[in-house]
Amino acid sequence: MELPRSLKMFLLEAGDLSAFTGRFFREAFRPRYEWAEFIRQCFRIGYKSLPLIGITGFIMGLVLTMQLRPSLVDYGVEAQLPAMVSLAIIREVGPVITALIFAGKIGSSIGAELGSMKVTEQIDAMEVSGTNPYKYLVVTRVAATTLMLPILVLLSDAISIYGAYLGVNIKANTSWSLFVRQVFEILDFSDVLPAVIKTFFFGFAVGMIGCYKGYNSKKGTEGVGHSANTAVVLSSLMIFILDLIAVQVTDILGLN
Template structure:
């Protein structure tokens, strides 16, 4: 019982610290001046350097989902619905969430390890002594970059996965390019695209905040750097699922599902 109480208190303390860290981010982001050069640099590393991994995963995801869905639809004589079913599934849920999880693993761990190394080697302390605002330079730029790049990566992942779906449909069938995209986009509406896009901004923000928090508050030397990177991936992935659950409930209440 005492052990459970201790775990609960640690969990609540962690939630409170992350909330305070987030509050500090919002207070710093509105202050001049912005570190635009570092922001652009982080957009390159977070966005462009992750594009290949996201693109390959999205292509395989669309291809495999189409191939595995075909036998089930074939039993019901509904193979013609395959492009519509795949497009709705990918756009609404699968592509954004899988992209966010990939980013949580790559971006979250990278930010956690980088800032953790800077913390244990006292580089952050040196920046404070020299008069530089390390929070604005290191944290604000990375959180803004992840908030912007994850939606872009998710949008590209949707497009690539739909192309993979087209190839999957034509492995055992014969659907023309025009007909495939006509059926795919004919099954989609603004209620599919808009909620999917909006929640990816929250995914990116959460990944950036968690990664920066874990790295910025890293302790216990080099061992703490590894723990920061690992815990950043775990917590960011969990937060992604929680945000997705909330987004699904909200869209359902708004009648967009």
Template sequence: MAASKHHFLAETGGMARFVWRFFREVFRPRYEVQEFLYQCYVVGYQSLPLVSITGFIMGLVLTLRLHPTMVTFGAESWIPAMAGLTIIREVAPLISALMVAGKVSSDMGAELGAMRVSEQIDAMEVSGSNPFKYLVVTRVLATTLMMPILSILAATIGLYAAYLGVNMHTVTPLLMFTNDILKPLTFGDVLPALLKTFFFGFAIGIIGCYKGYYCQEGTEGVGRAANSAVVVSSLVIFVLDLLAVQISNLLGFN
């Protein structure tokens, strides 16, 4: 019990120092623009199919599950509005973040872990370059920027899937469906959902890079780093989502 508590505190302290180092390095030149753009492409390209398929399935399933209940209460006309609010406010940001965490965070942990155990990072430090700037800062910025874009894409595909789900039971024109979604939608629904995706992306990148950058114990440690990156980043996403809901309620975005 004491050992696990000590390990948790050590990991928390190490993560705090890692985050502080990131913010210290991110504003210092030289800026690795080319590597940053490449990492944006990698994060977006790797996550695009998974996020798209997941968004489509979640939008369709949500609509099909809502239909029987709403029909029972005589509120079938509210299905587009409820599906739209649920997808935009919660489903798209959270599910897309979990998908990206499962794919990107594990890849970062494994890639940087392999570079650590093969002493490539040590060689970069000896040569006088800044491996933290090149490997960590670019990846964290890429996930922070790409996560909102992927979330918007997931929401768009999810809403289209919801439209297909509604039309499995009734014939609803696309324009009417769109109006039913936009009518109850407010700025307070969109802004918190968009803002929290930046924090989701930052958490995914920083945790994946931290686990890989300080990987130990050879090739076996690389697998543990990748697995730990997924587990921790997924847990942090749920915690951040809970905090985002509480803060939104306090600020009146409800």
């Protein structure tokens, strides 16, 4: 029986992506290590994403609080607002929204950058200049996204909680110390740890898919645009799939 063409293409691409990911583990732990490029990428990917992540995190916390308040008032549990908002932010909203914004900013930029390097033969030029382009371009970027996203998520969570504090104070009057105490009373180590661990996987997926799409870009500017676009779409989808897997795993482990 002949497989439909689209299914065949999907399976071929999945196979290619798996092989590309497997190569990462072969190359990453073998010298030569590209420390300088890795640090440059951490700065570019992590530090330069801070303003965007900070602003969206702040708005996220503020809006979530304002949206939740009426429902909680109806049930007479308005006092639970800080606890509910912080739990939602730390466990789910913070990691997923931050990862999606990260995929939009970094995934597309990696896809476009590597794609244009591919079509203008810069990757070939690296290879003839005594450089392993996979190590120099892919390993450093994937390692940087894997390491930087959890840090960005923690910062975004903190800023979101501050946004939530301001949200609570729009229609109430709660002190910062009381707010923080309420937040830490409800939060447990088992809330924070799985949420942080899954962001490493989100970061890895964003970096790997961006690099894969860019590295295998087809000729021409259209190919570069397509690489950037599919990098964002695929990594956003992968974030949700990984989130689904993470919630099942934490459920099995009794961490929910």
